[in-house]
Amino acid sequence: MNSLIPILPEIFILALAILILILEPFWKAEDRRPLGWLTAGGLLLTVVLSLLFAQPAAPISVLGGMLRFDWLGFFFKMLFLVGAAVTSLFLMDVEKINRRGEAYVLLLASLLGMNLMASSANLVMLYLAIETTSIPLYVLAGFLRSDDKSTEAGFKYLLFGALTSTVMLYGFSLLYGFTGTTDIYALAGMIQANALPLGLVLGVTFLVIVGIGFKVSIVPFHFWAPDVYEGAPTPVAGFLSTVSKAAGFSVLLRLFVVAFPLDAQAWSLIFAVLSVLTMTLGNLLALAQKNIKRMLAYSSIAHAGYALIGVTAIYMSDGSLSPLGVTSVVFYLIAYIITNLLAFGAVMAFGRIAGSDEISAYNGLSRRHPWLALAMLVAFLSLAGMPPFGGFIAKILVFAAAIKVGLVWLAVVGILNSIIGLYYYLIVLKHVYLFRDEATENLSLPITRPYALALFVLAIGVILIGTLFAPWFNMAAVGALNLF
Amino acid sequence: MNFPVLSVIVFTPMVAAALLLLMPAERRNETRALALAAATFALILSAWVYIQYLVNGMTGYQFVEEYAWLPALGMNLIFGVDGISAPLVLLTGIVMFTGVCISWGIDDEHAPAGIQDRPREFFAFLFILASGVFGVFASLDLFMLFFFYEIAVFPMYLLIVIWGWVKTREYAAMKLTLYLFIGSVVALIGALAMYYEAGFNSFDMRLLETANFSAAFQNAWFLPTFFGFAVLGGIWPFHNWSPDGHVAAPTAVSMFHAGVLMKLGAFAALRVGVMLLPQGAQHWSWVVMTFGAIAVVYGAFIAFVQPDLKYIIGFSSVSHMGLVMLGISTLNRNGLTGAGVQMFSHGVMTALFFAVVGMIYDRAHTRQIPELGGMMKPLPWAGVGFIIGGLVGMGMPGFSGFVAEFPIFMGVWGRQWLVAVIAAISIIITAAYIMIAIRKVFFAEMPANLEGHIRPLTVLDKIAIGLLCSFMVGIGLFPFIMAPMVQTGVDHILHLLGGA
Numbered sequence: 001m002n003s004l005i006p007i008l009p010e011i012f013i014l015a016l017a018i019l020i021l022i023l024e025p026f027w028k029a030e031d032r033r034p035l036g037w038l039t040a041g042g043l044l045l046t047v048v049l050s051l052l053f054a055q056p057a058a059p060i061s062v063l064g065g066m067l068r069f070d071w072l073g074f075f076f077k078m079l080f081l082v083g084a085a086v087t088s089l090f091l092m093d094v095e096k097i098n099r100r101g102e103a104y105v106l107l108l109a110s111l112l113g114m115n116l117m118a119s120s121a122n123l124v125m126l127y128l129a130i131e132t133t134s135i136p137l138y139v140l141a142g143f144l145r146s147d148d149k150s151t152e153a154g155f156k157y158l159l160f161g162a163l164t165s166t167v168m169l170y171g172f173s174l175l176y177g178f179t180g181t182t183d184i185y186a187l188a189g190m191i192q193a194n195a196l197p198l199g200l201v202l203g204v205t206f207l208v209i210v211g212i213g214f215k216v217s218i219v220p221f222h223f224w225a226p227d228v229y230e231g232a233p234t235p236v237a238g239f240l241s242t243v244s245k246a247a248g249f250s251v252l253l254r255l256f257v258v259a260f261p262l263d264a265q266a267w268s269l270i271f272a273v274l275s276v277l278t279m280t281l282g283n284l285l286a287l288a289q290k291n292i293k294r295m296l297a298y299s300s301i302a303h304a305g306y307a308l309i310g311v312t313a314i315y316m317s318d319g320s321l322s323p324l325g326v327t328s329v330v331f332y333l334i335a336y337i338i339t340n341l342l343a344f345g346a347v348m349a350f351g352r353i354a355g356s357d358e359i360s361a362y363n364g365l366s367r368r369h370p371w372l373a374l375a376m377l378v379a380f381l382s383l384a385g386m387p388p389f390g391g392f393i394a395k396i397l398v399f400a401a402a403i404k405v406g407l408v409w410l411a412v413v414g415i416l417n418s419i420i421g422l423y424y425y426l427i428v429l430k431h432v433y434l435f436r437d438e439a440t441e442n443l444s445l446p447i448t449r450p451y452a453l454a455l456f457v458l459a460i461g462v463i464l465i466g467t468l469f470a471p472w473f474n475m476a477a478v479g480a481l482n483l484f
Numbered sequence: 485m486n487f488p489v490l491s492v493i494v495f496t497p498m499v500a501a502a503l504l505l506l507m508p509a510e511r512r513n514e515t516r517a518l519a520l521a522a523a524t525f526a527l528i529l530s531a532w533v534y535i536q537y538l539v540n541g542m543t544g545y546q547f548v549e550e551y552a553w554l555p556a557l558g559m560n561l562i563f564g565v566d567g568i569s570a571p572l573v574l575l576t577g578i579v580m581f582t583g584v585c586i587s588w589g590i591d592d593e594h595a596p597a598g599i600q601d602r603p604r605e606f607f608a609f610l611f612i613l614a615s616g617v618f619g620v621f622a623s624l625d626l627f628m629l630f631f632f633y634e635i636a637v638f639p640m641y642l643l644i645v646i647w648g649w650v651k652t653r654e655y656a657a658m659k660l661t662l663y664l665f666i667g668s669v670v671a672l673i674g675a676l677a678m679y680y681e682a683g684f685n686s687f688d689m690r691l692l693e694t695a696n697f698s699a700a701f702q703n704a705w706f707l708p709t710f711f712g713f714a715v716l717g718g719i720w721p722f723h724n725w726s727p728d729g730h731v732a733a734p735t736a737v738s739m740f741h742a743g744v745l746m747k748l749g750a751f752a753a754l755r756v757g758v759m760l761l762p763q764g765a766q767h768w769s770w771v772v773m774t775f776g777a778i779a780v781v782y783g784a785f786i787a788f789v790q791p792d793l794k795y796i797i798g799f800s801s802v803s804h805m806g807l808v809m810l811g812i813s814t815l816n817r818n819g820l821t822g823a824g825v826q827m828f829s830h831g832v833m834t835a836l837f838f839a840v841v842g843m844i845y846d847r848a849h850t851r852q853i854p855e856l857g858g859m860m861k862p863l864p865w866a867g868v869g870f871i872i873g874g875l876v877g878m879g880m881p882g883f884s885g886f887v888a889e890f891p892i893f894m895g896v897w898g899r900q901w902l903v904a905v906i907a908a909i910s911i912i913i914t915a916a917y918i919m920i921a922i923r924k925v926f927f928a929e930m931p932a933n934l935e936g937h938i939r940p941l942t943v944l945d946k947i948a949i950g951l952l953c954s955f956m957v958g959i960g961l962f963p964f965i966m967a968p969m970v971q972t973g974v975d976h977i978l979h980l981l982g983g984a
Contacts, residue, residue: 388631423658426661477556
C-alpha cells in the first residue's frame, strides 16, 4: 500500500476520469455542464489530499525505478493540478465543449501524463508520459470540428508534435544502445564518470532539446504555437501555454540538470543562445500582433526564454552548481502559470461575449466591465514584470540567478527584452482603459460564475505571489535541492 | 517606538486604494471623501514623524521597523527615515493631500474641474503611486526600495493615458514609462551586482554601506546605478520624458510627478549611488556636475521660450532638479544639505505651480500665455500662490528656495567656481520667465472671451494653495526647521565618503 502513496494524485486523476465516463451517459446532454464543477472540485480535492497524505520525504525511487518521488516532482504536480482545475472551469462555458464529457476526460488524461512527466526517472517512462500528455492535447486543440481554424490547429500540433517526439525518441534509443540502461540517474552516473563519448552526449542533447523545445516552444521549435493558440479553443490554448509548458520545463530540469551534466561552458553556451533567441524573437514578433491570442502566444514564447535564463544560470563560473538557477526557474513557472491563466481567462470571458479576439475589440472594456478590466490589468502588468505582481519577483530572481553566476550580459539582454514586452502589454491596457467604443461600451458583459471564481482566485494568486513571496520561494528552493 | 508608524504611512494609501476600488462607481462623492480622509491621515502621520524627528533632535535612521520577508535571499522589509528622507516623507504627505484636494471635481459637464471621469479609479491608481513613493523614501532595504520604486512608476502610465491631456497623452505616457523602466532596470542590475559583490546575503542598505567595495567595482558600477535612478530625477540628457509627461498629465498627477516622483529619482540616486558606492561617486562626480550644470542652464533657457504654462514649469523643473544634482555632485556639506532642502522646496513649489496652472486651465481652457490675462481679479488665491511660488523659484531670500539654492552654490563654488558662475546664469533667466508669466497671466488685461467665465476657486483649492505656501514661507523664514535636520543626514553621507 505504501508504494502507492507516491502516485496518489495520479490514482485520483484516473478515478476522476473514469467517474466522468460513467456519469456522462446518465446525464442528459443539456445538463452536463456541471461536469466542469465535478472535474475542478475533484482536482482540488486531489491537491488537498495529496498535500495531507502524500508529501514526499527524502527522494526515493518507486515502482521499479520508473518514477522518482521527490519535492520537485510533487511541487510540479500540484501546480499542474491547480492549472488543470482552473482550465476545467474555463471549459464550462465554451460552446460545443462544455457539455461533452470527453473534453474533461481528455484534459484529465493529459494531466495524468504531465504528472508522470514531472516524476519519471526512466527514459521509457518519460517517453510514455510525454505521449500520454500530447495525444489528448492534439485532440483537444482540434476539438471544434466544425471550425476550420481549430481543425487546422489540431492537425498542425499533431504533425509538429509527432515529428519532434520521434527525434527525441531517436536520441533516447541512441542512449540505450550505448549504455544498456534507461534509468536517468544511472545514466547520469555514467556520463559524469566520462564513460560515454562526448560527441554522443552532445548529439543526444541536441536531439532531446528538439523534443522538449517543441513542448516549451523554444525558438526555433516555436512555429506551431501562434497558429495553434489562435485556432484551438481558448481554454485549451491557455492550458498549452501554461501547464503543458511547465511540464516541459520539469522534464528539461530533471533530464538535463541531472542526466546530462555537460561542462559549465558548453552548458551555458547552448542554453544562453536558445534563451536569447527565444525571448528576442518572441517579443519582437509579439509587437506586430493584432489578435490577442497570437500576441499571448508570442509572449509565452518570450517567457520560455526568460525561464531559460534561469536554466542557463545553474553553473557557477568555477563549475560548481548554483541552486538559485533551478529555484528561479521553478519560481518563474509558478508565477507565469498563474499569471498567464489569468490572462487567458480574461480573454476567454471577454471573447465569448464579444465574439472577437482582436485587440481593438477591447476598446472601452474598462467602462463596460471595470472588474474584468482590472483582472486584465493585473495579468498584463504581471506579465510585464511590474510589482506588486508575481511576474516582478519571478523576473528579478532569474536575472539575479544570471548575475550570480557572472552572466551579466544575459541579464541585460533579458532586461532589454522586458522593455519590449512592457511596450506591447501596455498597448493592450491602452485599448482596455483609454480607447472608447460608443457602440459596445454600454452593452452588458455577463461573466458566468465559473469564470468569476477562477479569475478572482487567480488575480489574488498573482498578487500573493508578488507580495508574500517567501513561502513560494522556499518551496521552489526545496524542490531545486531535491533534484540531485 | 512600538507603533509601526512608517509601515502605516506606506500602506495607508494602498489599503485606501483597495477600498476605493470596492466602492460602487456611482457613489462619486463618497469615493472622494474616502480619498480625502486617507490622504489626511497619511499627511498627519508623516507630519508627526517629521516633528518627532525634529523636536527630539534625532540623528541617523529612526523609526526603524524590520520584518522578515525572504530571509533565504536576505530580502527584508526594513523601514526607517533619516534627516534626508524624513522631509521627503512629509513632502509626499503634503502633495498627496493637496493633490486629492484639487482633484475633487464637480459633477457638472459644463464646468470641468478636478477629476470628473471615473474618480474611483483615478484615486485608486494615484494612491498606489503614493504608496510606492512613501515606500521608496522609507525603505532601508535595497530590494524593497526597487519594489516600491517600480510600484511608483507603472500607475503613472494609466493615470496619464486615461486622464491626461487628449493631444499628447498616449505618446507622453508611453515615453515616460519606457524611460523610467529602462532607468530602473539598469539600476537594478547595479544593485544585484552590489548584492553579490558584498557577499553579505543581505539587501540591507545599512549593511551594504559598510561593504567597502573595491575601487574598480565602484567605478564600474557607479554610473549605471546613479544614472539609472537619475533618469527619474530628470537629469540632462535623460530629461526628455519629463516635460512631455508633465504637460500630458492631469493636474494632480503633474503635482505628484514633478513634486515627488522626480525627488524619488534624485533620492534613490543619492542613497544607492552615492551612499553605497562613495568612491565611485568621487571618481565620477565631475560627470554628474557637468550634466547637472547643463540641466540648470539649458532647462532655464528652454523654459524661457515656451508659450505653454505647463511646459514652462516642466522645463523649470528640469532646471531646478539640475540644481539638486549639482548639489549632490559637490559631495560636500553645503552642497548636499542644499540639495536635500531643494528637494523639499522644489517639490512644494512645483506642486503649487501645477495646481495653479490646473485651476486656470479648468476655467480658461487654455494654457497658452498669450491667450491668458487678468487672472488676479477672479482668482486672487491662485495669483498670490503663483507669485510666492515664483519667488521661491527665483531663490528670493525669505523663501525656501533661498535656503536651498544658496548652500548649493556655496558648495559648487567650493568645488569648481566656474560651474557656479555658469549655473548662476539660470537664476537670472528663471527670474525673467517667471516674472513674464506672472505679468501676462495675472496682471495683463483679460481677453474678452474669458470675461465672466472664470469661476472662483473652491474651498479645497484654497486649502491646497494655503498649505503649500505656508511651507515655502515657513522654511524660508525659519530655516532651522529643516536645514539642521537634513544636515544630520548629510553628515552620515560625508562619513561614508571618508570625510569629516
